[in-house]
Amino acid sequence: MHNSWLTVEPHPTIDLSKHAIDAYRRDGFLVIHGFSTPEELARMRTIYDDLFEKRAGREVGDEFDLAGADAEDDRPVLPQILSPSKYAPELLRTLAVANARAIAKQILGSTGEFGGDHAILKPASYGAATPWHQDEAYWDPSLDYDSFSIWMPLSGATVESGCLHFIPGSHLGEVIPHQPIGGDPRVHGLEAIDVDASKAVAIPLKEGSVTVHHNRTLHYAGPNSTQQHRRAYIMMCGKPAAPRQTPRQFHWKEVQSTERSKRAELARNQGENK
Secondary structure (H helix, E strand, O other): OOOOOOOOOOOOOOOOOHHHHHHHHHHOEEEEOOOOOHHHHHHHHHHHHHHHHHOOOHHHOOEEEOOOOOOOOOOOOOEEEEOHHHOOHHHHOOHHHHHHHHHHHHHHOOOOEEEEEEEEEEOOOOEOOEEEEOHHHHOOOOEEOOEEEEEEEEOEEOOOOOOEEEOOOHHHOOOOOEEEHHHOOOOOOEEEOOOOOOOOEEEOEOOOOEEEEEOOOOEEEOOEOOOOOEEEEEEEEEOOOEEOOOOOOOHHHHHOOOHHHHHHHHHHHHHHOO
16 A cells, blocks of 8 residues: 555655764764655655554565564564565655665775665564664675665654664674573574773754764664654665685574574575476
8 A cells, every 4th residue: 555655766855974984984984864754754654653553574574573573472572674675665765765875885995885674673662672783794704795784763762762872993803602592592683792881972853864884883872662653674785795815603693493484494495496
C-alpha cells in the first residue's frame, strides 16, 4: 500500500564541512541534523511498524532477535530486520537515503557508495540493551573495510529509550575480541570483551538527526525503559572491501550456531534446488 509514496529519489540536502569530516576521522563518529523531515519520518514509521508486525523476512533469516536465542515462541527483546528495503523498496526513495548516498562520497571519496540498510527495534518498556561492540566484528575477517553506518531514530532517541553511546577514537585500533551476547552461541548479537567505557559519550538525538560511526567505533545502546518504541533505521555506506594482506580470525563467529543462520541456510538450499 506504500508503493505510490514516491517514484523518484529526492535531491540530497546535506553538505558536510571540512570540520565535520575531520571530526568524524578523529573521533570515529559524527552527529548530523536535518537528515530527514517530520513528514518523511512519519511515513517511514508506518512502513517500519508494518514490517516488524509482519516479521518480514523471517523465513529467510532476515528477521530475528538480536539479543536472544530467537526461538519461535520467545518474545523478541531486540528484533532486527536485515535489508528492510527488500520488503519495502520505497525506503530507498527517501531523502534520508539520498543524503546517505551524498555523504558517502563526501566522507569516503568517489568510491564511497550506499551499501544497504537494516532496522533494529527496542520495544517499549522491555527492549534490551545492545552491548558494546564494533560493527566489523560481524563481518568477513579476510577483508579490509572503510565504511560507516548512519543511525537514524525515527522518533528521536534519549538515554532512557536507547540512544547510542560512543568511545571517541576507538576506531583507530584493531577489532578487539568479541563473543556472542552472554557467551551463548545461539545468540546472533555480539558483545566486546573488556571494554573501558570510562570515556564514553551518550548521543541523544532529536527527530531528523542521525549519528554516523566508523565500522570499528565501539558503541552501545541501553535498554528502552520508556513507553514508546525506539525505532532505529540504519544505512550503511562504504568503499569496496579489499582482501587483507595480514590474515586474521574472528573466533567468536566460528562458535555461533543460531536459528537465524539455520533459516537462512535452509532458504538458500531450497532456492538452489528449484
